[in-house]
Amino acid sequence: AGPFDRFFSVVLPxxxxxxxxxxxxxxxHTVGEFGIVLMMGGSIPQETRVVSIQIYDHVEALQYAxxxxxxxxxLCFSFIxxxxxYGFQRKRSGVGLHYGG
Known part of the structure; x- marks a missing residue:
């Protein structure tokens, strides 16, 4: 088999x-990144609205709730x-799978 065949049939899988x-x-990680959002997307009111900037705006307005x-x-989204x-990795590695015999 050639190098491309080996790469696509062995390495990539x-x-x-x-x-x-x-x-x-x-x-x-990118969902929660605050600095990069401001640098790349700016903070244009009513146009670039992401959660991290919305939290910042609420704190500035003293709307802590x-x-x-x-x-x-x-936080819930991150845990999910x-x-x-974690579930994908467990399923992929076969941890917890028992083969009865």
Whole structure:
């Protein structure tokens, strides 16, 4: 088999779980990143509205209950993403699967 055939039939299938994990963790990290949102998207009122900026705006307006609610929602979202990733890794690695015989 040629190098491209080996790469696409051996290397990529073995690396697929790592690519999926990196994508999910990258997404979860980017969702909560505050500085990059301000640098790339700016803070244009009513146009670039993301949760991290919305929390910041609530705190500036002394609306702590709204800020806490949004922060709790983001925390739950993060846990759901991490639990999903953990479940995917367990399923992929075969941990907990018993083969009766």
């Amino acid at each position: 073995l690396a697929k779980p790592g690519f999926i994990t990196a994508t999910i963790l990258g997404f979860a 709204n800020a806490h609610l949004l922060a709790a929602i983001m 993403v991490l639990l999903g990733l």
